[in-house]
Amino acid sequence: MIRVILTDIEGTTSSISFVHDVLFPYAAQHLPAYVRANAGEPGVAEQLDAVAEQSGVDRDDLDALVAVLQQWIREDRKSTPLKALQGQVWEDGYRTGELKGHIYPDAADYLQRWHDRGLRLFVYSSGSVQAQKLLFGHTTEGDFTPFFSGYFDTRIGGKKEADSYRAILEELGVEPATVLFLSDVEDELEAAESAGMRTAWLVRDGDPPRTSRFVARDFAEVDTLLRAR
Numbered sequence: 001m002i003r004v005i006l007t008d009i010e011g012t013t014s015s016i017s018f019v020h021d022v023l024f025p026y027a028a029q030h031l032p033a034y035v036r037a038n039a040g041e042p043g044v045a046e047q048l049d050a051v052a053e054q055s056g057v058d059r060d061d062l063d064a065l066v067a068v069l070q071q072w073i074r075e076d077r078k079s080t081p082l083k084a085l086q087g088q089v090w091e092d093g094y095r096t097g098e099l100k101g102h103i104y105p106d107a108a109d110y111l112q113r114w115h116d117r118g119l120r121l122f123v124y125s126s127g128s129v130q131a132q133k134l135l136f137g138h139t140t141e142g143d144f145t146p147f148f149s150g151y152f153d154t155r156i157g158g159k160k161e162a163d164s165y166r167a168i169l170e171e172l173g174v175e176p177a178t179v180l181f182l183s184d185v186e187d188e189l190e191a192a193e194s195a196g197m198r199t200a201w202l203v204r205d206g207d208p209p210r211t212s213r214f215v216a217r218d219f220a221e222v223d224t225l226l227r228a229r
Helices: 016-038 042-055 062-075 080-096 105-116 129-137 162-172 186-194 219-228
Strands: 004-007 120-124 148-152 179-183 198-202
Touching: 016 042, 016 062, 016 080, 042 062, 042 080, 062 080, 080 129, 105 120, 105 219, 120 162, 129 148, 148 162, 162 179, 162 186, 179 186, 179 219, 186 198, 198 219
Parallel strands: 004 120, 004 179, 120 148, 179 198
Antiparallel strands: none
């Protein structure tokens, strides 16, 4: 029986276009000024240390570090310090009301239903935990953070690596077969399956793939799988 749902964000609970057409451009526009204004703050300085280490750029060259971050945004680099800094920039946007997190209506509906039925809900995304909480805390449909029991990001490991899902299972302290992982990326599903998790492949647009995996158009179809188990 499924007792835990672990969900991706992009293409699963929220549209890919929101992330790429709204969040990323917002961060790209506001990150340089934010970094320069807050470079001495511990939370920013720590991430700039990591950027310098990963890129080989001089830690004292703030303009070069900003240029690296801008390049990583264009490349959609899954870099933990970039994600952390983006999260800090987005936090300002959410708090001022400039940003509202997108959530599919069916996801909004069934996340609440599943929570009310006693399922434990967790998020696993390449975006930082901070960014995840901000998105779900300021959606167009309201605050969804009360429905989630926890969040995971790339600090636990890459989403296409089976060991990441094993680490999540260890932290949750549950049997693999009791966890259903939702994602729109097949490589992530394969990694989760290698760790023993159940999976559901969200394909919201286009023709469904030829596969033996469970494929769902939306969370209502995922719910049919949950009720069948």
